[in-house]
Amino acid sequence: MSWIRLLLLCLLLSAQARAETIRFAPLPLVDEKTLRAEYLPLLDYLGKQTGDTYRWTFLPKYPAMLQAMQDGQVDLAILGPLPYIKLTERAKYFEPLVQFREKDGRADYDCVLVAFGADRTLKLKDIMGKRIGLTQAESTCGYFAVASMLKTAGRAPGKDGNRYEYAGNHTKAALGVAQGRYDIAGLKRSQAEKYLGLNLHIIAESGPYPAFALVANTRTLPEARRAAIRQALLTVDDATRASWGEAIRFGAVAARDAGYSAARARVDALGGIPEAPGK
Amino acid sequence: MFRVERKSIAWVLLVAIVLGALVYGTYRRQTEQRLAISQAQTQAAYGAIISGYAEFADVTQGWLVGDRRAYALIRDLLGDVPEARGQLYRYLYPFFETLRTKHVRQIQFIGRDGRSRLRMHAPELFGDNLFAIRPLIKAAIEHGRPMSGFENGRVFHGFRYVYPVVDGDAVIGAMEVSLSFSAIRQLLTAGMPENTAVRFFLRRDDLLRTLDMGQDRAGMLALFHSMYATATVHPGFVTEDLEHPLYGEQAEPVPASVQQIEAALGRDAAAAAGMDRGAAFARHTCLDWRTCYLVNFMPVRDRSGAAVAYIVTQSPDASQIGRVTLLGGAYLFGVLVLSALLVTGMNWLRSREQMRVISQYVGKGIYVVDRDGVISYANPAAAALLGFKVDELLGRKAHDLLHAESNGQSVPAADCPILQVALHGDTHQSGSELFRCKDGSTLPVEVTASPIRELGQITGVVTLFSDIRERLAAEARLRQSDAAFNQAAEGVLITDARNRIVAINHAFTQLTGYSEADVLGKNPRMLSSGQQTPEYYQQMWTEIERYGHWQGEVYNRRKNGSVYPEWLSIAAIKDAEGSVTSYVAVFNDISDIKDKEARLGFHGAPRHPHRAAEPILVRRSSRPRPGRIGAQQPPRCCPVHGSRPVQAGQRQPGTRCRRPVADRYRRAHRHVPAAGGYPGPTGWRRIRHPDRTSE
Numbered sequence: 001m002s003w004i005r006l007l008l009l010c011l012l013l014s015a016q017a018r019a020e021t022i023r024f025a026p027l028p029l030v031d032e033k034t035l036r037a038e039y040l041p042l043l044d045y046l047g048k049q050t051g052d053t054y055r056w057t058f059l060p061k062y063p064a065m066l067q068a069m070q071d072g073q074v075d076l077a078i079l080g081p082l083p084y085i086k087l088t089e090r091a092k093y094f095e096p097l098v099q100f101r102e103k104d105g106r107a108d109y110d111c112v113l114v115a116f117g118a119d120r121t122l123k124l125k126d127i128m129g130k131r132i133g134l135t136q137a138e139s140t141c142g143y144f145a146v147a148s149m150l151k152t153a154g155r156a157p158g159k160d161g162n163r164y165e166y167a168g169n170h171t172k173a174a175l176g177v178a179q180g181r182y183d184i185a186g187l188k189r190s191q192a193e194k195y196l197g198l199n200l201h202i203i204a205e206s207g208p209y210p211a212f213a214l215v216a217n218t219r220t221l222p223e224a225r226r227a228a229i230r231q232a233l234l235t236v237d238d239a240t241r242a243s244w245g246e247a248i249r250f251g252a253v254a255a256r257d258a259g260y261s262a263a264r265a266r267v268d269a270l271g272g273i274p275e276a277p278g279k
Numbered sequence: 280m281f282r283v284e285r286k287s288i289a290w291v292l293l294v295a296i297v298l299g300a301l302v303y304g305t306y307r308r309q310t311e312q313r314l315a316i317s318q319a320q321t322q323a324a325y326g327a328i329i330s331g332y333a334e335f336a337d338v339t340q341g342w343l344v345g346d347r348r349a350y351a352l353i354r355d356l357l358g359d360v361p362e363a364r365g366q367l368y369r370y371l372y373p374f375f376e377t378l379r380t381k382h383v384r385q386i387q388f389i390g391r392d393g394r395s396r397l398r399m400h401a402p403e404l405f406g407d408n409l410f411a412i413r414p415l416i417k418a419a420i421e422h423g424r425p426m427s428g429f430e431n432g433r434v435f436h437g438f439r440y441v442y443p444v445v446d447g448d449a450v451i452g453a454m455e456v457s458l459s460f461s462a463i464r465q466l467l468t469a470g471m472p473e474n475t476a477v478r479f480f481l482r483r484d485d486l487l488r489t490l491d492m493g494q495d496r497a498g499m500l501a502l503f504h505s506m507y508a509t510a511t512v513h514p515g516f517v518t519e520d521l522e523h524p525l526y527g528e529q530a531e532p533v534p535a536s537v538q539q540i541e542a543a544l545g546r547d548a549a550a551a552a553g554m555d556r557g558a559a560f561a562r563h564t565c566l567d568w569r570t571c572y573l574v575n576f577m578p579v580r581d582r583s584g585a586a587v588a589y590i591v592t593q594s595p596d597a598s599q600i601g602r603v604t605l606l607g608g609a610y611l612f613g614v615l616v617l618s619a620l621l622v623t624g625m626n627w628l629r630s631r632e633q634m635r636v637i638s639q640y641v642g643k644g645i646y647v648v649d650r651d652g653v654i655s656y657a658n659p660a661a662a663a664l665l666g667f668k669v670d671e672l673l674g675r676k677a678h679d680l681l682h683a684e685s686n687g688q689s690v691p692a693a694d695c696p697i698l699q700v701a702l703h704g705d706t707h708q709s710g711s712e713l714f715r716c717k718d719g720s721t722l723p724v725e726v727t728a729s730p731i732r733e734l735g736q737i738t739g740v741v742t743l744f745s746d747i748r749e750r751l752a753a754e755a756r757l758r759q760s761d762a763a764f765n766q767a768a769e770g771v772l773i774t775d776a777r778n779r780i781v782a783i784n785h786a787f788t789q790l791t792g793y794s795e796a797d798v799l800g801k802n803p804r805m806l807s808s809g810q811q812t813p814e815y816y817q818q819m820w821t822e823i824e825r826y827g828h829w830q831g832e833v834y835n836r837r838k839n840g841s842v843y844p845e846w847l848s849i850a851a852i853k854d855a856e857g858s859v860t861s862y863v864a865v866f867n868d869i870s871d872i873k874d875k876e877a878r879l880g881f882h883g884a885p886r887h888p889h890r891a892a893e894p895i896l897v898r899r900s901s902r903p904r905p906g907r908i909g910a911q912q913p914p915r916c917c918p919v920h921g922s923r924p925v926q927a928g929q930r931q932p933g934t935r936c937r938r939p940v941a942d943r944y945r946r947a948h949r950h951v952p953a954a955g956g957y958p959g960p961t962g963w964r965r966i967r968h969p970d971r972t973s974e
């Protein structure tokens with residue numbers, strides 16, 4: 001496999017030969033300050049490895065972020081499976097470079113439903129009159145995952161006597177339950193686990209979805225650079241990763257579009273996702 | 280330029296500089312006063328906010344401890360009851376939301392071990408030990424009493440109010456109420472003059488020390504580099520990027536004027552030095568002469584007293600334009616007044632100097648008296664004419680000292696026309712006054728006395744006088760000459776250089792019949808009888824040009840048309856350069872001589888009056904002789920006193936005769952051609968003067 005290494009080295013050197021500014025956008029799971037603390041060390045590492053300069057771009061709304069990527073205003077972004085699927089439905093010039101492992105080492109993750117205190121025993125079929133907090137419409141753990149979970153109990157968001165609203169991100173959805181504004185909320189497991197100390201409990205979990213991926217715009221980011229970035233992330237040492245945020249701290253695996261086939265099928269099976277409650 | 284003028288300019292410049300220094304000093308003093316007032320206002324507002332929030336924190340703590348449910352949950356939380364965190368968070372959340380509207384950043388509960396149990400603003404973060412970076416918490420728990428002050432934090436920085444939480448007598452932990460700088464900034468801005476900007480600078484090294492610890496240190500440092508910008512004011516300080524999206528709805532652009540002021544302060548070494556010392560100070564910073572700001576630097580100190588941050592307020596100096604305009608206007612006005620005084624003074628000095636020089640060297644005596652007639656100024660000429668020294672004249676009454684009658688007595692003051700000038704303001708001129716000299720003699724003088732007016736009031740009299748002794752002598756001589764001229768027996772005619780008659784005497788009128796009005800301005804050719812040839816006159820003018828005089832016999836015509844012979848002497852009068860200024864002709868009617876000669880048998884000379892072809896030139900002398908007209912006159916008797924005409928050859932008592940006319944005539948005839956006799960008809964008219972080709 002020495003020729004492969006040689007090829008990668010050439011690609012890496014080629015990428016380093018022409019330093020450029022790469023526009024990076026994180027997925028707005030939480031507030032920007034937290035995201036910066038988590039991702040800026042990663043960008044610092046990539047900058048040193050590839051010789052490029054990374055420019056931070058934050059778009060708090062999923063639709064705006066996807067539109068910016070489609071318009072070529074973002075070169076590199078962290079995307080969950082649903083946003084990636086939605087993006088590739090619009091345009092084919094996006095490529096997942098790597099997927100970040102979860103804390104348990106898996107390259108996939110679960111979405112969960114959380115409830116507060118005594119509601120820990122709440123069954124999905126008993127959600128009549130409950131208030132459900134969702135992240136965003138385009139979020140994997142938002143309407144999509146929650147609807148999938150409720151579907152297993154023959155229920156659906158906004159129906160069967162429950163009502164839902166989009167909180168904006170995972171933090172707000174979780175804190176909404178802790179503060180008493182929602183009875184249950186859907187969010188990523190790793191995010192939910194942060195708030196278990198606030199007396200939140202997981203009452204349901206979805207099946208695995210492909211882990212968050214670093215997605216590149218192939219129109220604005222040449223293959224050599226994409227390869228350099230992928231290689232840098234796949235070969236990062238543990239000590240370096242230790243200072244990164246929890247969402248990206250546990251390593252990465254190479255990603256392929258084919259890995260999203262099952263998720264695409266589930267999206268197709270669910271049908272449309274309402275942009276807002278009642279739509 | 281006079282030395283006194285140079286001195287005046289130097290003084291005016293000095294005064295202008297001193298005035299400028301005074302105006303600038305006033306401006307600086309006013310600025311310092313405004314800075315002091317602004318500084319006091321800012322510190323008062325800041326102090327009020329901090330103390331107000333201290334009371335607010337006290338009330339909050341009191342409520343939390345006083346609320347039985349809340350206190351129970353807090354005790355459970357600090358006692359590590361598993362569900363207490365979520366329950367307390369849910370219970371306090373509405374209260375916390377209310378506090379947030381009052382600019383409270385966070386409420387935090389810390390266990391006795393220093394580990395955070397619950398952050399209301401970030402409840403997912405707990406378990407980290409704060410003792411290392413939060414001395415106030417440690418002190419409050421250790422000492423069991425409230426602590427307050429500014430402290431950096433890993434997430435946010437602010438003003439902390441830490442209270443120990445006690446259960447019975449035991450301190451079981453601490454509770455903290457924090458006020459963010461954003462709150463201070465907003466409240467301070469609201470309490471300051473309009474358009475005041477409030478900025479917050481954190482000491483870089485202190486903040487980095489806080490962030491550079493813990494598992495997420497890399498992220499925090501990366502966050503630091505992305506969220507904080509080096510303060511333009513001082514590189515040792517950083518400022519939060521207020522435009523950063525992290526601030527969400529609180530994000531606000533930094534006005535361009537604020538950036539400009541901070542750039543200006545960055546060049547202000549005094550500001551940097553003040554921040555290095557951690558001092559409270561104020562600066563007056565201007566973007567241009569109109570746009571200035573009162574900038575107050577208030578150090579924010581931690582518990583140890585070290586300045587770990589600065590609150591900087593920038594208030595527009597609303598009075599800048601007014602002060603600069605007023606003071607600048609005052610300065611310009613002062614300079615203009617000085618300049619005007621300088622110009623006026625210099626003009627006065629020049630005039631005074633010119634007058635001094637004029638009066639110094641003018642031949643006339645000048646003295647000035649005040650309204651009382653006391654001499655206040657006299658020029659050297661006055662002193663010299665009167666035989667005094669200048670100092671001897673000053674302070675004396677001019678009239679009593681100088682003005683005299685012809686008999687040497689003083690002129691009565693009431694009759695003194697010079698004194699009247701001071702009373703009536705009319706200029707007095709007199710050509711015959713007498714001034715008394717120091718030696719008692721009198722000096723005839725010509726006097727002009729003019730009033731001196733200042734603001735319309737007569738303040739004195741300036742008197743100019745000149746010695747007229749020479750003039751009087753000249754006038755006497757002139758009168759004598761005039762008498763001689765008019766009482767002479769010979770006709771006299773004087774022309775100017777262009778041969779126009781300018782004067783005649785009485786004898787001329789008697790001999791020719793022409794009055795003065797008939798001949799003035801006319802050419803003497805009007806007298807010509809036409810009996811002399813042009814060559815005759817040409818010869819005459821040639822001699823006059825050569826020798827300066829000529830004499831001979833010519834026939835002229837009287838006004839009544841009769842022709843008569845005359846013995847004519849013409850002399851050219853020349854100036855110092857030798858140019859002819861006039862001609863004087865003196866003649867005698869020699870008809871009687873001619874008649875006598877005829878009776879005596881002189882027939883050799885032609886008598887035909889119209890014989891022009893043979894001019895007769897009778898000449899006594901052609902040698903140039905300086906001098907007197909009388910020397911060139913034909914022989915005659917010269918009456919000393921006016922008397923009847925004397926016949927040739929006669930000699931009467933009281934007269935003197937230089938030479939018998941007949942003798943001289945005969946002698947003259949010896950030189951004329953044999954065919955000559957009386958000259959033929961001739962006249963001035965046909966004479967062509969060498970330089971007068973038109974005549």
